[in-house]
Amino acid sequence: MSVAFRNNIARMEGYQPGEQPQDGGYIKLNTNENPYPPSPMVRRAVMSELKDTLRLYPDPDATRLRRQAALTYGFDLSQTIAGSGSDDLLAMIARAFIGEKDALCCPVPTYSLYETLVRIQGGRILGIPYPDDYTLPARIFRSRANVTMVASPNSPSGTEVPLPVLSRLADSVPGLLVVDEAYADFAQESALSLARERKNVIVLRTMSKSFSLAGLRIGLGFAHTRIIRGLNKVKDSYNMNRLSIAAGEAALRDIGWMERNAGRIKMTRERLVRALPGVGFSPFPSQANFVLAKRAGGKSAAPVYEALKKRKILVRYFDTPRLSGCLRITVGTDAEIDALLSALGKLR
Ligand SMILES: Cc1ncc(COP(=O)(O)O)c(C=O)c1O
Numbered sequence: 001m002s003v004a005f006r007n008n009i010a011r012m013e014g015y016q017p018g019e020q021p022q023d024g025g026y027i028k029l030n031t032n033e034n035p036y037p038p039s040p041m042v043r044r045a046v047m048s049e050l051k052d053t054l055r056l057y058p059d060p061d062a063t064r065l066r067r068q069a070a071l072t073y074g075f076d077l078s079q080t081i082a083g084s085g086s087d088d089l090l091a092m093i094a095r096a097f098i099g100e101k102d103a104l105c106c107p108v109p110t111y112s113l114y115e116t117l118v119r120i121q122g123g124r125i126l127g128i129p130y131p132d133d134y135t136l137p138a139r140i141f142r143s144r145a146n147v148t149m150v151a152s153p154n155s156p157s158g159t160e161v162p163l164p165v166l167s168r169l170a171d172s173v174p175g176l177l178v179v180d181e182a183y184a185d186f187a188q189e190s191a192l193s194l195a196r197e198r199k200n201v202i203v204l205r206t207m208s209k210s211f212s213l214a215g216l217r218i219g220l221g222f223a224h225t226r227i228i229r230g231l232n233k234v235k236d237s238y239n240m241n242r243l244s245i246a247a248g249e250a251a252l253r254d255i256g257w258m259e260r261n262a263g264r265i266k267m268t269r270e271r272l273v274r275a276l277p278g279v280g281f282s283p284f285p286s287q288a289n290f291v292l293a294k295r296a297g298g299k300s301a302a303p304v305y306e307a308l309k310k311r312k313i314l315v316r317y318f319d320t321p322r323l324s325g326c327l328r329i330t331v332g333t334d335a336e337i338d339a340l341l342s343a344l345g346k347l348r
Contacts (some may be wrong), residue, residue, distance in 0.1 A: 027339055029330040030314040031157070032183075032290050034212035036264065036333075039257035040248075042213065045250035049242050062240040065248040069220050072252045073192055073205075078225045081232065082248070084239050086182055086206040086219030090268050091117055093202070095234040098123040105145035105173075108135055109322055111155050111180065129322075132286065134159035136169070146175035152191065153183040156318065156328040158286030162187045165327055170198050176227070179203045183288035185210030186269070187263045195222040202227055209289055211251045211258045218248040265289050271332045272341070279344035281327070290316075290330045301327045304347055311343050 030045035062082040083089035094117035098104055104118045115125045126145055128137045134157045140148065142197045148169065152161040170177045179191040181203055196204040202223035208214035217241070221231065235285035240248075251258065272291055273283045295301045305317035305327060316328035329340065 002031050003239075012308050017128050025312050027313045027332065027336045029290075029332050029336065029340060030316045030328075031214075032209055032216050032288070032330045033214050034209060034261060034265070034289065035336060036212055037246040037333075038212040039251055040253040041250040041257075042247045043111060045246040046243050047164075048227070050247040054242060057238055058240060058242045058245055062245045062248075065218070065240065065245045065252075068249045068252045069222075072255060073197065073220075074217065074223060075227070078325055079195070079222055079228055081221040081223075081235070082229050083219040083235075083241050084241075084247075085208060085217040086180065086204045088181070088217070088239055089204050089219045089221045089226040089231070090114065090178075090235075092123050092231045093147065093176070093178060094118060094123075098229050102147075102320060103143075104147045104149060105147035106151075107141060107154070108147075109156060109318070109320070110151050111182075117206050120224050130157065136161050136165055141169060141172040141251035144174055147178060148175070149178040149180065151180040151182065153181075153286070153288040155183070155288065155290070156185075156292050156316065156323065156326070157284050157286040158290055158292050158328075159284060160187050160287040161187060163191060164191070167193050167194060170194055170201050171199070175200065177201045182206045183209055183290075185258065186289045187287035188264055192197045192222060195224075196225070199224045199226065207248055207251060210262045212261065213247060213251060216244045218244050218251075220248075226239040227241045228311075260282075262289075265331050268334050268337055272329065272337050275341050279341055280348050281344070290325050290328055291326050294326045298325060304344070307347050308343055310341070313340055315340070315344055 026144050065082050066080045070077045081088060098118055100119040100122035101124065103124045103126050105126040106114055108129050118125045126143060128139045130137060143259045150161055153159060166179060177200055181190060184190045191203050194201040202221055207218035211303065215259055269286060269291060276283045280296045284292045299318060305315060306316055
């Protein structure tokens with residue numbers, strides 16, 4: 001990965017290159033990580049993998065992990081692919097489906113990596129603005145792009161596209177529909193059924209958020225066998241390492257652990273949403289582990305972002321015309337959210 005590309009990613013993630021506080025006393029509410037630890041079964045699986053077999057290459061097909069994922073989510077093994085984070089799967093989709101001058105259509109604002117990947121391929125991005133209420137824009141149904149990509153729940157808005165709308169979109173688009181479900185475990189609905197039923201839908205999941213495994217880089221994709229076969233042609237041979245294969249399998253076997261943590265995060269999210277108007281911010285309805293909130297009075301949120309940073313609280317600020325009045329706040333522990341709310345109260 002080039003330095004420029006890495007720096008671009010770092011900026012997207014909400015910190016300047018070289019400024020990536022691991023903890024250092026910071027309350028880190030800027031990159032949608034999970035505040036709770038992963039399942040103890042993950043630790044056990046990783047420890048048992050730390051032996052002399054580390055000298056051997058990992059299984060290029062990540063079969064253990066994919067078999068467990070297929071079982072957990074109701075797919076065949078041949079309909080399942082694993083990636084080094086869902087970023088890796090997004091890169092595979094771009095490599096496999098976007099050639100020079102091909103178009104990828106997505107509602108915007110959304111996850112900015114989509115545009116970066118399309119540009120690397122020499123393709124075109126057709127960004128269709130979300131209306132203020134973040135319902136899916138009607139124009140996307142008329143797009144002729146060969147790939148249409150929708151994050152649901154979306155980042156940074158946190159809003160979800162209802163399943164019947166995604167189903168209609170799958171019928172309307174001429175090519176592949178990618179539903180990026182990085183935050184689906186915090187939401188009400190999922191499009192996994194579309195990946196089972198339709199030949200042109202791929203649903204992506206990540207273990208970075210709900211499973212608390214951002215540091216291990218595990219993503220999953222579910223689609224018709226033909227799509228998976230296409231992605232395998234452009235996949236790096238050993239894209240998953242031994243530790244992430246073992247960890248992902250263990251985390252899926254102990255899915256109840258993730259569900260309990262997601263439940264706690266959803267409770268804290270509702271508390272945050274209720275409290276934000278009292279400290280001068282209107283929240284957008286969120287189905288994710290973060291909340292986008294708009295500062296009252298049409299003022300820029302930049303000074304608030306800076307003031308929070310001085311108090312060692314990191315949230316995400318986007319310096320764009322559409323989002324400069326907003327902050328995206330990751331839902332941390334109750335104590336972290338209390339600290340944030342108290343700081344926001346003092347800054348009013
Ligand atoms: C919408 C969306 N998709 C994908 C990802 C990437 O997740 P991963 O850590 O699995 O690469 C993110 C990360 O923030 C995201 O917000």
